Amino acid sequence: MGKTRLEAFSDGVLAIIITIMVLELKVPHDATWAARGKLLPVFLSYVLSFVYVGIYWNNHHHMLHAVRQVDGATLWANLHLLFWLSLFPFATGWMGENHFAALPTAAYGVVLLMAAIAYWLLQKRLIAAHGPESVLQRAVGRDWKGKASPLLYLAAIGLTAWNVWAAQALYVLVALLWLIPDRRIEQALQHDPA
Amino acid sequence: MGKTRLEAFSDGVLAIIITIMVLELKVPHDATWAARGKLLPVFLSYVLSFVYVGIYWNNHHHMLHAVRQVDGATLWANLHLLFWLSLFPFATGWMGENHFAALPTAAYGVVLLMAAIAYWLLQKRLIAAHGPESVLQRAVGRDWKGKASPLLYLAAIGLTAWNVWAAQALYVLVALLWLIPDRRIEQALQHDPA
Amino acid sequence: MGKTRLEAFSDGVLAIIITIMVLELKVPHDATWAARGKLLPVFLSYVLSFVYVGIYWNNHHHMLHAVRQVDGATLWANLHLLFWLSLFPFATGWMGENHFAALPTAAYGVVLLMAAIAYWLLQKRLIAAHGPESVLQRAVGRDWKGKASPLLYLAAIGLTAWNVWAAQALYVLVALLWLIPDRRIEQALQHDPA
Amino acid sequence: MGKTRLEAFSDGVLAIIITIMVLELKVPHDATWAARGKLLPVFLSYVLSFVYVGIYWNNHHHMLHAVRQVDGATLWANLHLLFWLSLFPFATGWMGENHFAALPTAAYGVVLLMAAIAYWLLQKRLIAAHGPESVLQRAVGRDWKGKASPLLYLAAIGLTAWNVWAAQALYVLVALLWLIPDRRIEQALQHDPA
Numbered sequence: 001m002g003k004t005r006l007e008a009f010s011d012g013v014l015a016i017i018i019t020i021m022v023l024e025l026k027v028p029h030d031a032t033w034a035a036r037g038k039l040l041p042v043f044l045s046y047v048l049s050f051v052y053v054g055i056y057w058n059n060h061h062h063m064l065h066a067v068r069q070v071d072g073a074t075l076w077a078n079l080h081l082l083f084w085l086s087l088f089p090f091a092t093g094w095m096g097e098n099h100f101a102a103l104p105t106a107a108y109g110v111v112l113l114m115a116a117i118a119y120w121l122l123q124k125r126l127i128a129a130h131g132p133e134s135v136l137q138r139a140v141g142r143d144w145k146g147k148a149s150p151l152l153y154l155a156a157i158g159l160t161a162w163n164v165w166a167a168q169a170l171y172v173l174v175a176l177l178w179l180i181p182d183r184r185i186e187q188a189l190q191h192d193p194a
Numbered sequence: 195m196g197k198t199r200l201e202a203f204s205d206g207v208l209a210i211i212i213t214i215m216v217l218e219l220k221v222p223h224d225a226t227w228a229a230r231g232k233l234l235p236v237f238l239s240y241v242l243s244f245v246y247v248g249i250y251w252n253n254h255h256h257m258l259h260a261v262r263q264v265d266g267a268t269l270w271a272n273l274h275l276l277f278w279l280s281l282f283p284f285a286t287g288w289m290g291e292n293h294f295a296a297l298p299t300a301a302y303g304v305v306l307l308m309a310a311i312a313y314w315l316l317q318k319r320l321i322a323a324h325g326p327e328s329v330l331q332r333a334v335g336r337d338w339k340g341k342a343s344p345l346l347y348l349a350a351i352g353l354t355a356w357n358v359w360a361a362q363a364l365y366v367l368v369a370l371l372w373l374i375p376d377r378r379i380e381q382a383l384q385h386d387p388a
Numbered sequence: 389m390g391k392t393r394l395e396a397f398s399d400g401v402l403a404i405i406i407t408i409m410v411l412e413l414k415v416p417h418d419a420t421w422a423a424r425g426k427l428l429p430v431f432l433s434y435v436l437s438f439v440y441v442g443i444y445w446n447n448h449h450h451m452l453h454a455v456r457q458v459d460g461a462t463l464w465a466n467l468h469l470l471f472w473l474s475l476f477p478f479a480t481g482w483m484g485e486n487h488f489a490a491l492p493t494a495a496y497g498v499v500l501l502m503a504a505i506a507y508w509l510l511q512k513r514l515i516a517a518h519g520p521e522s523v524l525q526r527a528v529g530r531d532w533k534g535k536a537s538p539l540l541y542l543a544a545i546g547l548t549a550w551n552v553w554a555a556q557a558l559y560v561l562v563a564l565l566w567l568i569p570d571r572r573i574e575q576a577l578q579h580d581p582a
Numbered sequence: 583m584g585k586t587r588l589e590a591f592s593d594g595v596l597a598i599i600i601t602i603m604v605l606e607l608k609v610p611h612d613a614t615w616a617a618r619g620k621l622l623p624v625f626l627s628y629v630l631s632f633v634y635v636g637i638y639w640n641n642h643h644h645m646l647h648a649v650r651q652v653d654g655a656t657l658w659a660n661l662h663l664l665f666w667l668s669l670f671p672f673a674t675g676w677m678g679e680n681h682f683a684a685l686p687t688a689a690y691g692v693v694l695l696m697a698a699i700a701y702w703l704l705q706k707r708l709i710a711a712h713g714p715e716s717v718l719q720r721a722v723g724r725d726w727k728g729k730a731s732p733l734l735y736l737a738a739i740g741l742t743a744w745n746v747w748a749a750q751a752l753y754v755l756v757a758l759l760w761l762i763p764d765r766r767i768e769q770a771l772q773h774d775p776a
Contacts (some may be wrong), residue, residue: 015594
């Protein structure tokens with residue numbers, strides 16, 4: 001079975017998620033600077049989530065690029081990932097509207113954690129379908145980023161009980177880790193372009 | 195006429211439906227555990243609908259895969275299916291926000307029933323266009339799932355007058371029936387990959 | 389320049405329009421039959437608009453199928469059509485929520501009228517680019533439906549001052565006119581499949 | 583790496599942005615002419631933003647047409663552009679709902695300015711990847727429109743302190759500048775169709 005429709009459907013869902021978050025930026029009914037001030041935390045949480053969805057789209061794009069065929073289990077592993085990603089607008093809005101209070105910040109971390117686990121399950125499923133000698137397996141390698149991220153999310157969730165800004169710092173840190181260009185799959189494809 | 199744009203349009207509509215449901219998860223204006231508690235039924239009904247839309251996308255994907263051409267009647271049969279699926283976010287939100295009250299639970303069942311009938315009409319139309327010897331006809335076979343589902347939905351709608359949780363259990367049961375991998379079309383394509 | 393991205397973008401916009409209309413179906417906060425009663429006019433106007441957007445998607449699909457290339461003017465003629473179609477959710481919601489009052493019913497007719505004119509301009513532009521001997525010109529023929537529809541919309545807009553149900557009847561009539569399968573382009577393509 | 587998914591994702595996001603703006607057109611709860619009067623500034627700001635997003639889609643379409651491959655940096659430059667464009671519905675709604683007050687009009691200009699800068703960065707990145715002899719570089723040429731637009735936006739932002747209509751006139755002027763057909767890339771492709 002082809003991967004075209006899987007990519008098209010995922011692109012559609014990710015495009016909607018990334019754009020729908022802006023709907024949480026409620027239009028203020030007055031035109032004062034105070035209105036803008038109240039928007040700042042919502043805006044910042046929107047930027048962070050935009051970067052996260054961008055990272056997922058980017059990595060998803062690369063991973064599917066190294067894939068030859070998809071089966072039913074892959075479709076469901078992909079839908080499972082999209083489910084957790086579709087909670088981003090909700091978690092983002094809740095966190096931003098409550099000015100980074102502890103509980104919404106922890107909830108945001110849970111959504112990040114579940115999305116990371118879902119991504120890892122999808123990757124595992126694809127590697128299982130393509131074999132340990134596949135381009136994908138070599139591209140992923142030891143996958144230290146994929147292993148470190150859930151641990152950092154867990155740490156951040158714990159930190160919210162103590163200091164919410166430490167948790168936010170960890171969320172930003174993980175985003176930066178992934179923003180550093182990841183040339184693994186591009187390189188593996190270059191060595192084995194078949 | 196090609197099936198590419200039909201697939202692209204359906205993917206677009208399904209991607210929007212599955213993502214728009216999350217908008218029914220209204221961001222609570224406080225940051226307490228109580229706020230989360232009130233969200234639970236909304237969240238659970240969202241998960242159920244997400245799985246249902248996922249099943250429809252999956253099956254639609256498989257069915258169109260076995261199809262060679264589409265005509266005007268097929269386009270309208272497909273739009274009819276999309277119409278009932280587009281009512282999922284509304285039915286889901288109404289059911290979740292009223293904590294699975296009898297009337298919204300029955301309404302949810304009606305939407306499930308109409309979507310199942312619309313899917314069956316689309317399948318019938320495609321088989322009629324491709325002939326009884328087609329890959330699609332052999333793949334669908336006796337279609338016991340497609341025949342049992344509307345009956346189970348009808349039973350659930352009736353049960354809402356008596357016990358709403360029995361109805362919910364039936365909705366979950368039908369979803370599980372379809373989640374069990376359905377290799378019919380994949381197998382039929384393997385035997386006749388032309 | 390290829391027509392693929394024009395089709396993809398139009399499909400995206402139409403998919404969003406058709407799905408977003410359901411957001412006008414506000415989830416009622418109670419679970420009674422009275423809540424359902426109030427929804428009926430909104431639901432009926434949603435069904436009518438769903439059919440109209442379906443007709444536009446169908447015809448757009450057929451028209452683009454007979455097209456070879458697109459230029460800048462075509463892109464803008466297409467965007468102009470999408471602009472008027474994007475007002476459907478608004479006009480639909482306003483009409484449904486006010487139980488088919490005269491002014492919103494007339495406004496709905498104006499949006500229908502402008503969309504019909506925009507479609508006619510796009511068709512004219514495409515025929516101009518492909519020549520009077522093109523498949524598209526022969527497929528469109530005398531285009532009596534395209535010429536009658538704006539007149540019927542105008543009549544309906546006038547009728548709202550007298551009887552709003554007469555106007556609604558005209559809207560339904562035009563939709564039925566277009567729902568009758570239009571095999572012109574399919575036939576023209578069959579005679580000249582080059 | 584192919585550019586297909588980049589185009590598909592961008593088309594998806596742009597289609598959602600252009601359609602979501604209509605959600606800012608809140609359905610009035612009465613059916614009087616007064617309701618329509620209040621809508622006029624919202625409607626006019628919607629038209630302006632629709633034209634702007636249309637221009638961006640058009641130019642993006644042309645630019646990607648002249649591109650052969652994309653890398654990770656291009657993906658992020660593209661996401662950066664989409665980020666600023668995704669703020670259009672918010673900025674449009676804020677400006678329209680406050681009847682073109684000074685602060686929201688200036689904020690609208692800032693979003694236009696940032697989007698223009700993001701577009702310029704994407705263009706620069708693509709030219710850097712394709713070389714100074716590329717079709718794209720010749721197509722862009724001296725790019726006086728791309729250079730003049732940010733200056734005009736800056737002027738408009740300054741003018742809001744003095745006269746908000748002068749700023750609006752500049753926004754309309756820049757849109758008209760870009761609406762004049764830009765045949766540069768089409769011509770460059772014709773001379774060098776390889």
